[in-house]
Amino acid sequence: MTTNKKNVIELDVRPILKEKGDPFEKIMTTVKLLKKSETFLLHAPFKPTPLLTIMKKKGFTIEINQLEKKHWTVLFRKEE
Known part of the structure; x- marks a missing residue:
């Protein structure tokens, strides 16, 4: 888990x-x-489809990008 200057917390679950x-x-x-x-x-x-459903229910907006065949990024933002 890392934080950058834009207040983005990153987690890479690919190794797990x-x-x-x-x-x-x-x-x-x-x-x-x-x-x-x-x-x-x-x-x-x-694409972590089951997680997307859970996060939507928790009030997050979701932005999904496929960078490579086996590398997806999903940006979750809490709706105000």
Whole structure:
């Protein structure tokens, strides 16, 4: 998890998934720790469709980008 100057918290779950781990708890912990001024940028090897539904229900807007065949980014912003 890193923070840059634009108040974006990044989490790359690709290494966790590569090791056959489940990143859901780490994702939810990161979301819980977000401050109002911060956005959450998730890196994943696929489009995390079930997570998108959960995050929409939590009041987040979502921006999805596929950078490579196995590299997706999803930017979550809390709706005001």
